[in-house]
Amino acid sequence: MILFLFIILLPAKYFRVTHIHKNTLIDKTNQKRRDCFFVKVQIKVKSMEMKMELDSEKREENTQEKDLFKAAEEGDSSIFESLSPQSLSKSLSLRNEDARSLLHVAASSGHSKVVKILLSCDESAEVINSGDEEGWAPLHSAASIGNLDIVEALLNKGADVNIKNNGGRTALHYAASKGRMNIAEILISHNAKINLKDKVGCTPLHRAASTGNSELCEYLIEEGADVDAVDRAGQTPLMNAVVCYNKEVALLLIRHGADVDVEDKEGYTVLGRAADDFRAILIDAAKTMLE
Known part of the structure; x- marks a missing residue:
């Protein structure tokens, strides 16, 4: 009874403090939630910005790749001469939608100067015998179109004279089917199996x-x-x-x-x-x- 009377007789300020303290806790909690929300938003925005930057870089990279393949097809050797040794080496690993390398494209288009620039890289040894979707190596293409200069350049850089495509044909098959005597002669001089x-x-x-x-x-x-x-x-x-x-x-x-x-x-x-x-x-x- 005495305790009850004591509580009743307490000044109102004690109750106001308790109420204020409670509001302060609520405000702090809400502030934390707002802070967490803004942090999450900032992270998401940063992530989107990074993605946009990567997408932009990817688009730029794709454009550069297309330019290189166009140059290889059209025989624009100046494009390749302007590349640094590192960029030129890196370009050898590029492939188009038919799994053809720049060396494939240049060889099949008959552009010997571009072919020789690409072959000047040590890394060319890794792609010189690579096949496209149909298993054609650059040598198949060069023999088929009858470009003696390119055939000779490829052979001198280590092209496999007896490599077969998906149809089982060698460069000599294509030289023979096109009636290309000079190509057949150089292939056989490099030990083509007849x-x-x-x-x-x-x-x-x-x-x-x-x-x-x-x-x-x-x-x-x-x-x-x-x-x-x-x-x-x-x-x-x-x-x-x-x-x-x-x-x-x-x-x-x-x-x-x-x-x-x-x-x-x-x-x-x-x-x-x-x-x-x-x-x-x-x-x-x-x-x-x-x-």
């Missing part, structure tokens, strides 16, 4: 026989090409020449001992594949060989 078969079983001589280039066919034969090599369809270079109506090549192959009696997987012989007017010529050539 009887390698692609995925359909064709050798370079099969390809050359189809083009009708008798000079190239004779050169391949002299270098050891198998005149009776059989592809997956059971056809020989002679059959290819006959089907493509390349009389001069067909007669050349017969003179070098090509078998006229071999049958392909459909049961046709060389004569069976020949047109009527061609058949008589082949028979006469075969008879001459037997005399």
